[in-house]
Amino acid sequence: MFTSQTSSFQDSIDVEEKDTDFDSEEIGGISQRIQQINCYYSIYFYQSTRSEAAEESVAWSQRRADSTTCHDDFSLTLLDSSLPPEAEPQLRCYISRRLSKGALLGGMGNIATVELSIPEQAVGCYCCLLEQESSPDQSEDGNGWVGDVISLTTHTFRLELDKYVQGLQGSLTPEMENLESDVRPYLSLWYEESVMHIHRVVQLVQANVCFLLHAALSHTPVVVNDADERTKTDVVRFIKAASLQGLVQEDTTTATLCKAMSDDAHTDLVIDCSTSPPTLSNAVSNQFCEDWIQAFLNAAERCNPFLLRQILENFKLKAIQDMNNLKRFIRQAEMSHYALFRCGQFLRGCGNGDVLLQNARAEHSGLTEACGIIRVLEEYLSEQAMAPAALH
CATH class of the missing domain: 1.10.10 (Arc Repressor Mutant, subunit A)
Known part of the structure; x- marks a missing residue:
């Protein structure tokens, strides 16, 4: 059973106009800010002062006293940040308040709007508490890390950010010996890897995006040839984001469709990236998918990945x-x-x-x-x- 509430088709497709009353000059200004957006990250060591492990790390925390915020039952120490020096303590204070209220749960990302001393001022901040893994013979000590990514808005990409930040867990240590080699490069790419994939796919296929939308709705397998791994991954993630899989209460419907499509290899949508632009084989579309082409192209031209994601969600809701x-x-x-x-x-x-x-x-x-x-x-x-x- 599917459940949704949407407005008319035209309201769904004209998402740019639905939520704002900006004139064309203001919209142009917003688009320019999106293209010039600054994306930041911060990562902190969360230390429970009630644990025995905390006592062993006192000397290390004292060495970083200028970047540690302490509460009665925990401390929060900065490990690395790309924020301006005046903005980072503000973020640390905000996270400490959330932790003291129990508002951050292990492994579950949380997004809120915060005001920092940066050009964007009010921004979307994604926070995730990554708890320190312990072996079976060790007791849980409550220690861990808080990873944060900050940009103009992150609200529509929470699932992608959950997966991306949790990919850090195996690389994190309190002393952060691999900060330069692993952690910092990984966090620096969060925006490219977690937000821009929809934009890259639309830029790649242009008006042929309708064939990908149809493939996603009809559970048609998509094969990408002669492309790098990043492009292949982007297409897979785009199809997954555009499909209705997971929105069906009875998984038998999706399973039946996927099996029926996989039984016939001739139905695969093949994207050949050896040519520019790529050529598509076995491409099928319909009027519904074609009606959304211009909305995707307009948002891609503005380099607005957040608008692209909203359009994609509206496309699914209308379906x-x-x-x-x-x-x-x-x-x-x-x-x-x-x-x-x-x-x-x-x-x-x-x-x-x-x-x-x-x-x-x-x-x-x-x-x-x-x-x-x-x-x-x-x-x-x-x-x-x-x-x-x-x-x-």
Whole structure:
């Protein structure tokens, strides 16, 4: 079962206009700031003063007394930061307040707007507490690290940031001997690796983004040839972000669709990056996916990855809304021929009939009457598609 609430299709696709009343000059200014955005990071050692391990690290903490904030039951020591000197203590103070209230849980990222002494002033700050791993014969001492990444906004990329920051855990030690070689280079790339992948894919395929959107909705496998590992990973992550997988309560629907698509290798969407621009084979799209092309291209031209992510989320929400409508029509069509007619008209008008029926067929596979209605609708759409060709 899918659940969502969205406005009309045009409201969904025009996300730039929905949330703001800026004129074109103001929008241009925002876009310029996005392109010139400064991205920061900080990492701290969190030390429980109630643990025995804390006593062993007193000397080390004293050496860094100027960058340590102490509370009754914990201390927070700066290990590294790209923030300006006047802004870092402000961030440390903010994190200490969150820790003292128990607002940071191990392994779960938290995003909030903070005000720091930096050009952007109010920014989105992602914080994640990484707890120190202990061996089975050691007791939990409550120590760990707090990783932070800061930019104009990070709110729409929390899952990516969770995964990225947690990738640090195996490299962290209290003394941070590998700061220069591993930790700092890794944190310095957080924005490129966790935020910019959607932008890179849209820049790569341009108007062909509609074929990737269709592949994501229809669970079509995507193969990338003659590309570097980063590009291949970007495409995989784009498809995953655009798909509805995980938004279905019954995993059998997704499993059935994925198995059906994987059984036929000829349906794979192949992206050949040996040419510029890349060439696509077995590319399939529909009117619904094509209607979103310009929104993606406009956001990519502004170099606005946050707007791109919001457009992608709106695309998925609209697809979910249409799937809910189709399921309601199918239930009604079991009792009314007029509802069956309305269902056919809806599928013609939404531009996404092939994908909706594919998902409906998988979800209703065990319901004889619903399957019969879906077959009738498939035949109807097929006849409608052939009618314009016959006229020519």
